[in-house]
Amino acid sequence: xxxxxxxxxxxxxxxxxxxxxxxxxxxxxxxxxxxxxxxxxxxxxxxxxxxxxxxxxxxxxxxxxxxxxxxxxxxxxxxxxxxxxxxxxxxxxxxxxxxxxxxxxxxxxxxxxxxxxxxxxxxxxxxxxxxxxxxxxxxxxxxxxxxxxxxxxxxxxxxxxxxxxxxxxxxxxxxxxxxxxxxxxxxxxxxxxxxxxxxxxxxxxxxxxxxxxxxxxxxxxxxxxxxxxxxxxxxxxxxxxxxxxxxxxxxxxxxxxxxxxxxxxxxxxxxxxxxxxxxxxxxxxxxxxxxxxxxxxxxxxxxxxxxxxxxxxxxxxxxxxxxxxxxxxxxxxxxxxxxxxxxxxxxxxxxxxxxxxxxxxxxxxxxxxxxxxxxxxxxxxxxxxxxxxxxxxxxxxxxxxxxxxxxxxxxx
Amino acid sequence: xxxxxxxxxxxxxxxxxxxxxxxxxxxxxxxxxxxxxxxxxxxxxxxxxxxxxxxxxxxxxxxxxxxxxxxxxxxxxxxxxxxxxxxxxxxxxxxxxxxxxxxxxxxxxxxxxxxxxxxxxxxxxxxxxxxxxxxxxxxxxxxxxxxxxxxxxxxxxxxxxxxxxxxxxxxxxxxxxxxxxxxxxxxxxxxx
Numbered sequence: 340x341x342x343x344x345x346x347x348x349x350x351x352x353x354x355x356x357x358x359x360x361x362x363x364x365x366x367x368x369x370x371x372x373x374x375x376x377x378x379x380x381x382x383x384x385x386x387x388x389x390x391x392x393x394x395x396x397x398x399x400x401x402x403x404x405x406x407x408x409x410x411x412x413x414x415x416x417x418x419x420x421x422x423x424x425x426x427x428x429x430x431x432x433x434x435x436x437x438x439x440x441x442x443x444x445x446x447x448x449x450x451x452x453x454x455x456x457x458x459x460x461x462x463x464x465x466x467x468x469x470x471x472x473x474x475x476x477x478x479x480x481x482x483x484x485x486x487x488x489x490x491x492x493x494x495x496x497x498x499x500x501x502x503x504x505x506x507x508x509x510x511x512x513x514x515x516x517x518x519x520x521x522x523x524x525x526x527x528x529x530x531x532x533x534x535x536x537x538x539x540x541x542x543x544x545x546x547x548x549x550x551x552x553x554x555x556x557x558x559x560x561x562x563x564x565x566x567x568x569x570x571x572x573x574x575x576x577x578x579x580x581x582x583x584x585x586x587x588x589x590x591x592x593x594x595x596x597x598x599x600x601x602x603x604x605x606x607x608x609x610x611x612x613x614x615x616x617x618x619x620x621x622x623x624x625x626x627x628x629x630x631x632x633x634x635x636x637x638x639x640x641x642x643x644x645x646x647x648x649x650x651x652x653x654x655x656x657x658x659x660x661x662x663x664x665x666x667x668x669x670x671x672x673x674x675x676x677x678x679x680x681x682x683x684x685x686x687x688x689x690x691x692x693x694x695x696x697x698x699x700x701x702x703x704x705x706x707x708x709x710x711x712x713x714x715x716x717x718x719x720x721x722x723x724x725x726x727x728x729x730x731x732x733x734x735x736x737x738x739x740x741x742x743x744x745x746x747x748x749x750x751x
Numbered sequence: 752x753x754x755x756x757x758x759x760x761x762x763x764x765x766x767x768x769x770x771x772x773x774x775x776x777x778x779x780x781x782x783x784x785x786x787x788x789x790x791x792x793x794x795x796x797x798x799x800x801x802x803x804x805x806x807x808x809x810x811x812x813x814x815x816x817x818x819x820x821x822x823x824x825x826x827x828x829x830x831x832x833x834x835x836x837x838x839x840x841x842x843x844x845x846x847x848x849x850x851x852x853x854x855x856x857x858x859x860x861x862x863x864x865x866x867x868x869x870x871x872x873x874x875x876x877x878x879x880x881x882x883x884x885x886x887x888x889x890x891x892x893x894x895x896x897x898x899x900x901x902x903x904x905x906x907x908x909x910x911x912x913x914x915x916x917x918x919x920x921x922x923x924x925x926x927x928x929x930x931x932x933x934x935x936x937x938x939x940x941x942x943x
């Protein structure tokens with residue numbers, strides 16, 4: 340039995356010939372050649388450490404004369420060998436750059452061959468990949484060239500060509516180059532689903548070490564403020580994000596976390612991404628040790644506790660050690676061990692109490708509350724397990740059916 | 752992945768679904784299926800999730816080619832009856848373009864036009880393409896080359912085959928006719 344036969348749409352079964360007849364009016368021109376593989380690889384390599392996990396946008400797509408749409412549930416079209424999803428065509432517009440970032444292979448002192456797209460070429464390549472269902476959209480960033488506004492203009496021309504010339508309605512994430520003008524930032528926000536500007540470091544001093552040619556306050560924080568202020572006038576469906584290099588300038592996790600909290604509160608950043616520092620041969624930082632990928636993972640967990648679970652920064656404090664680093668273990672478990680004052684009874688606990696228990700997330704906490712409201716919450720471990728509670732982790736912190744738990748015995 | 756309110760539609764698309772199971776499912780609501788520890792409900796939840804997972808994976812892994820602007824087609828051989836779930840999704844993405852997905856035995860065609868979804872359930876992909884007068888050579892090497900180059904450029908090296916297949920299960924890749932492989936992965940075919 341097929342889905343369609345089982346469903347409601349049997350009346351919409353038509354002949355193939357009729358379909359072809361109706362489809363004739365799509366009106367999209369032949370796309371022409373895409374960029375050559377060497378250029379695609381070289382400019383793609385420059386974005387390897389740019390993280391963009393999301394391709395979902397709440398934007399409403401309207402009209403039939405269009406190409407593409409945005410999906411609510413992000414779709415991953417492929418994964419890298421290190422496990423990062425490839426849902427967008429992530430590319431530099433050019434790898435020529437005036438800045439001297441000590442970790443970046445595109446920095447001015449590194450003598451790598453220079454590649455650039457033309458706006459038409461990049462738009463064609465994006466559309467061809469999109470129509471082949473290889474990607475969900477475009478993530479466009481760039482080296483700053485000799486003049487960041489000139490490069491921003493070319494990037495904007497590409498997106499304008501996609502949106503207006505080809506009526507492309509897929510997802511677009513546009514990076515704002517450090518130091519870009521207000522007018523260009525506004526146009527970027529009008530065209531893209533999401534814009535971002537990379538913070539890279541948690542403080543001006545750390546930035547001085549990573550990239551001496553960037554002015555932290557003027558080139559980055561001021562541009563983030565522009566985006567925040569413009570958001571009251573310009574619709575930016577997927578909001579503003581940022582990214583930090585983890586461990587490039589010897590900063591601790593707490594320093595990064597404190598800056599990110601400030602970003603969420605003051606800049607209205609929707610989310611922050613973390614990229615563990617990896618030395619690139621030929622750069623001034625080539626001999627620095629790479630950071631363990633788990634550091635990135637633990638920072639995401641702490642970020643999640645603050646942003647999704649609603650933990651206050653002072654509640655997260657116990658997860659950091661004296662030097663301000665996170666250990667390679669679940670921060671929520673570390674916090675619970677230090678701060679939970681007694682076992683939590685799922686039959687009585689509030690949502691806020693439930694989500695502080697390791698192994699219980701917002702979804703399972705909501706399910707417990709919903710079932711409790713209609714007196715259908717089971718009292719056995721098996722019942723909680725069916726709700727998505729990870730009993731192995733949550734068990735010691737829960738009081739199930741009035742029984743004393745490991746934690747309660749320990750407290751007594 | 753939450754159990755949706757129309758979970759019975761997904762259940763019916765499961766290859767092992769029976770009339771008895773459907774009758775049993777009709778007596779439950781989505782919350783029952785999602786939260787119950789009853790073995791029957793858990794079995795239904797597992798089946799619904801299998802169908803939803805496969806449809807989600809196919810939406811990402813199926814690749815489309817075309818020889819003119821009006822038709823896009825791709826290979827797909829799913830284990831469950833998710834053909835129209837995937838073709839409808841792609842048809843909504845590309846309005847006024849015929850989306851044709853299929854394999855050696857059956858094909859699913861969807862067209863989203865003027866706010867209405869049209870369907871055709873037909874014979875093998877090859878036969879339908881022949882009927883539509885597709886040219887003999889259809890592979891778009893240029894786009895595939897660009898994709899391969901891009902995909903390799905995103906790899907930081909040091910891949911783990913098992914971890915890679917956790918994200919891209921072999922079975923899903925075969926169903927979507929995909930040739931994506933983990934770094935350093937070889938098959939018996941490579942030795943011949």
